[in-house]
Amino acid sequence: MHRLSFQVTAALLMGLTLTACSKPSEVAVGPRDQSVPMSSMAGFDPARFSGRWYEVEAYVPAGASCVMGAVTFSPQKSGDMIVTEGPCADGAPRRGVAMRTGPGRFTFEGDALWVLWVDQSYDAAVIATPTGKAHVLSRALTIPADKRRAARDILTWNGFDISGLTSARRK
Secondary structure: OHHHHHHHHHHHHHHHHHHHHOOOOOOOOOOEOOOOOOOOOOOOOHHHHOEEEEEEEEOOOOOOOEEEEEEEEEEOOOOOEEEEEEEEOOOOOEEEEEEEEEOOEEEEOOEEEEEEEEOOOOOEEEEEOOOOOEEEEEOOOOOOHHHHHHHHHHHHHOOEOHHHOEEOOOO
């Protein structure tokens, strides 16, 4: 009995020590409750996700120099993706490599980028960062009401306050 209790106590102390030594969590920049666990899409298919997407809703951080508008994903054999987004304030698109870190998870320009949801037909999606940036994407310039509701439900499930979403304005 004492041996079991010692093992449990030792395990708890080790866990607390590891937690104390772990790097601090990323700083929140958006309307996301950091206490809510966020999950990426385990069955994410990069080949089906590839191509052009339009941002239909997003959290636009104050002072953002690049409002996405549209983004193109091009999967690589390595599992990474080439991302071209824009337009940015300077009129030039941004392009870079999103390095795969797990199922539906990438690192792009120093930030974690997670695919939270894609509908069955891969026509609507939600991508976000654990720090609070999020984008509702569609293959078309608009998104059907049922898919918009589903995207918002996914954001809520992952700790986002959907009242802060901004709809993309198209001319």
